[in-house]
Amino acid sequence: MNTNLAVASFGLSHHSAAEIAEIRFGDEDAFYEAAKSVFPGVCLLQTCGRVEILVHGRASDLSAFLAEKSRSGFSVSEGEEVLLHLGRLAAGTESLIVGEDQILGQMRSALLSAEKHGGADEVISACMNAAVNLGSYVRQNTAISRGAVSMGSAAVTLAEEVLGGLSGKNILVAGGGEMGRLVAKALSEKDLRAIYVTNRTYENAVKIAEDVGGRAMHLDQLYPCIGLSDVVISCTAAPHEIIRAGPLSEVMKDRLWPLDAGPRPILIIDIANPPDVEASCKNIPGVTLCGIDDLKGISDANMKSRLHEAEQAEKIISDYLPELVKIVNRTAAGDALAELYTWAEEIRRREVCRAQKRIAGGADVSSVIEDLTSSITKKLLEDAARAVRKSAENAEPKLAENIISSITGRT
Structure with a gap:
């Protein structure tokens, strides 16, 4: 391969959610401003389960850039390994939940953001588009995504495992984005008493609630709504915690009935990154707090059931790799x-x-x-x-x- 390409990866397969939250670039404008001064092309992909930095440049320069930004622990690849990694990423074989479809939309969104920030040169665009097309092709020609769980549905499965079932439960979904939609969709298939949906943008909460027969709540009603719920699944895109220990402690006091030995328990599952829930909430009596790391057991079971499909996907990716190399090299030759x-x-x-x-x-x-x-x-x-x-x-x-x-x- 005659084109300089490098990618830095930091994902849940090797790191905890807390480590990923620590490594994220909170200010994407500042990231692109700095990266564009070093690389002719760059794209930043950040999800709840990974941070990826693709650059049109040398691996040594990317490592130096990360060191300058005080980011350590990244796995840095270059050359054909970059395209192989992107292909696997788009195909869903490197996702925490193998075969999940969300990654394709996340990669498209990352490229759009790179274009908006002036970071996507022709080589970066060619890499990302070719990888997304390959990911779509893998899904069309294997069953890797058939019946696959998402991060959202995995959170619902975790809630069932912790509580022994969700029948008759009141559940609050905090988040009106794609993840919130997936959580609500998975919940709609359960025999629940009620689904509440809250989000900073109320209209988004209304749309999701209408789709699943739930009830939309304004975000300023978050804590009263928590008080009504048996389970909270939080997945907002907020850059800060939205559920804090102080107000939650007050809510739990109101859940204490006179004849009860303790407050009525509540399960909170936080699948946002950065986290939506203050870590000290786990110390509040009656609160069980789970996070992204707790989904790994479900991910392992999902992987075992999809091992054959993942192997088929790997073969398609390997067979298509030479064509990916040609596409990128041909694009890189455009400037010359x-x-x-x-x-x-x-x-x-x-x-x-x-x-x-x-x-x-x-x-x-x-x-x-x-x-x-x-x-x-x-x-x-x-x-x-x-x-x-x-x-x-x-x-x-x-x-x-x-x-x-x-x-x-x-x-």
């Missing part, structure tokens, strides 16, 4: 070709200008045309001829033949 065409056009313009002056001075037109074409030919082929001679001098006749056949189209 554009420079070549510009150089050739400058020669043409210069020689045409010289010819026009000679004709205006009374020179024979046929002679001018002959000189014009001869001069352009010599100047265009001068560097190629020099490369052929150098190859011959270095005892590389085959390379010289390849240069000539590439130019003439003859074999």
